[in-house]
Amino acid sequence: METQQPRVMKEDSKTKEEAGAAVDEELAKAIMARCFHPSIMGPEAWEGYVFSDLEIRIKESTDLYGAVLWPSAMVLCHFLETNRDKHNLTDKNVIELGAGTGLVSIVSSLLGAKVTSTDLPDVLGNLQYNVMRNTRDRCKYIPLVTELIWGPEVEQRFPRATHCFDYILAADVVYSHPYLEELMDTFDYLCQENTQILWAMRFRLDPENSFVDRFRQRFHVDELYDLPSLSIKLYRAWRKDKRTRDQGQAAA
Numbered sequence: 001m002e003t004q005q006p007r008v009m010k011e012d013s014k015t016k017e018e019a020g021a022a023v024d025e026e027l028a029k030a031i032m033a034r035c036f037h038p039s040i041m042g043p044e045a046w047e048g049y050v051f052s053d054l055e056i057r058i059k060e061s062t063d064l065y066g067a068v069l070w071p072s073a074m075v076l077c078h079f080l081e082t083n084r085d086k087h088n089l090t091d092k093n094v095i096e097l098g099a100g101t102g103l104v105s106i107v108s109s110l111l112g113a114k115v116t117s118t119d120l121p122d123v124l125g126n127l128q129y130n131v132m133r134n135t136r137d138r139c140k141y142i143p144l145v146t147e148l149i150w151g152p153e154v155e156q157r158f159p160r161a162t163h164c165f166d167y168i169l170a171a172d173v174v175y176s177h178p179y180l181e182e183l184m185d186t187f188d189y190l191c192q193e194n195t196q197i198l199w200a201m202r203f204r205l206d207p208e209n210s211f212v213d214r215f216r217q218r219f220h221v222d223e224l225y226d227l228p229s230l231s232i233k234l235y236r237a238w239r240k241d242k243r244t245r246d247q248g249q250a251a252a
């Protein structure tokens with residue numbers, strides 16, 4: 001026999017759902033409003049963004065994944081700019097994985113961080129161009145743009161003895177590519193005891209989404225934003241100590 005939910009409970013959960021949808025709609029609108037297009041087309045195509053009261057111009061190129069700006073990057077930048085009280089990037093060591101066209105690295109630099117912006121070799125030219133053009137004479141620290149292919153090379157490029165990051169930033173790095181394990185290991189290697197990961201995840205297909213479940217086995221995870229209208233969630237994560245992780249694996 002079907003049990004009937006009490007009416008008050010049903011109405012309660014409906015009100016919560018409606019409130020969640022309203023937050024999503026308002027936040028997604030505010031995030032998307034950061035983007036503008038040039039009113040006159042010049043010789044070079046670019047898209048404009050406003051963060052930290054500054055205009056940022058991003059040059060895209062359509063032939064590579066990393067040469068297009070993805071909405072997750074805007075979500076992460078919006079969070080960083082509007083949560084400076086909780087996550088003050090001034091003087092912090094920050095690394096971005098899969099930086100693409102560079103918006104997250106640029107905004108983090110404008111917010112005062114010492115930024116290392118990384119991606120595949122093919123993407124670096126455009127990334128370097130965007131980062132330099134938008135940070136020159138505007139930032140406390142000159143950002144470093146450098147190659148990082150996820151996987152074992154991270155240990156040579158960023159030895160723990162000399163590199164310690166306060167934040168690892170990543171936007172839309174999980175999708176149907178064959179390097180998801182390497183990406184997981186890269187997060188794991190770079191994330192030291194006091195490091196925080198801020199990661200904006202665009203949900204597409206189930207196999208990639210299972211990455212989040214595996215990620216939760218290695219890290220403590222807080223959900224900061226849930227934006228169903230954009231299919232994006234923003235997570236904050238930090239290391240589980242080894243003992244907790246071993247216990248979790250034994251129980252799984």
Ligand SMILES: C[S@@+](CC[C@H](N)C(=O)[O-])C[C@H]1O[C@@H](n2cnc3c(N)ncnc32)[C@H](O)[C@@H]1O
Nearest residue numbers: 066069070073098099100120149150171172179
């Ligand atoms: C969907 S794009 C996102 C770009 C940017 N973060 C954004 O949100 O606009 C994914 C990025 O991951 C980078 N990437 C993919 N596979 C990689 C790998 N094995 N090692 C390092 N970077 C990789 C791509 O070059 C690309 O810049």
